[in-house]
Amino acid sequence: xxxxxxxxxxxxxxxxxxxxxxxxxxxxxxxxxxxxxxxxxxxxxxxxxxxxxxxxxxxxxxxxxxxxxxxxxxxxxxxxxxxxxxxxxxxxxxxxxxxxxxxxxxxxxxxxxxxxxxxxxxxxxxxxxxxxxxxxxxxxxxxxxxxxxxxxxxxxxxxxxxxxxxxxxxxxxxxxxxxxxxxxxx
Numbered sequence: 001x002x003x004x005x006x007x008x009x010x011x012x013x014x015x016x017x018x019x020x021x022x023x024x025x026x027x028x029x030x031x032x033x034x035x036x037x038x039x040x041x042x043x044x045x046x047x048x049x050x051x052x053x054x055x056x057x058x059x060x061x062x063x064x065x066x067x068x069x070x071x072x073x074x075x076x077x078x079x080x081x082x083x084x085x086x087x088x089x090x091x092x093x094x095x096x097x098x099x100x101x102x103x104x105x106x107x108x109x110x111x112x113x114x115x116x117x118x119x120x121x122x123x124x125x126x127x128x129x130x131x132x133x134x135x136x137x138x139x140x141x142x143x144x145x146x147x148x149x150x151x152x153x154x155x156x157x158x159x160x161x162x163x164x165x166x167x168x169x170x171x172x173x174x175x176x177x178x179x180x181x182x183x184x185x186x
Contacts, residue, residue, distance in 0.1 A: 021061035024183025032182035039175045049081035065113035074104040094169045127166045154182040
């Protein structure tokens with residue numbers, strides 16, 4: 001009888017304790033996420049910008065970070081460098097070729113916990129039909145209940161790609177990415 005009571009109590013406790021693993025949708029609609037970039041302009045200064053339209057999802061388990069996954073799709077025509085004429089040029093086949101390649105994607109293949117909230121997210125990045133492996137150096141910002149009755153977790157990260165690796169006709173070296181992702185638990 002004692003074992004039955006202990007087992008029943010454990011099952012009841014397990015039923016009210018939330019599971020740590022969860023799926024999240026990136027909150028890009030609420031402007032709680034951003035995909036920013038910068039690249040040297042002719043070697044003289046930094047050109048900065050962002051992609052205004054993207055979406056994605058991720059799975060995150062604080063107790064088993066290696067099981068985490070993330071996928072993001074970026075609408076390349078949403079490039080915004082705060083200059084309409086330049087954006088028009090960025091959309092041509094000199095750079096993003098948005099007519100032929102309307103999206104860029106990132107799909108993780110491995111997530112490593114580096115301690116103190118730091119993560120190394122390895123994955124396949126596809127841009128202009130070319131896929132290369134890259135690593136995002138990320139950090140967990142925080143997580144918890146939001147004022148609307150949901151639950152959120154947020155991360156920031158940085159990575160870089162070589163323009164020459166993705167077939168750009170004009171090559172100014174590296175594009176540096178600054179990423180901010182806030183997810184709403186589903």
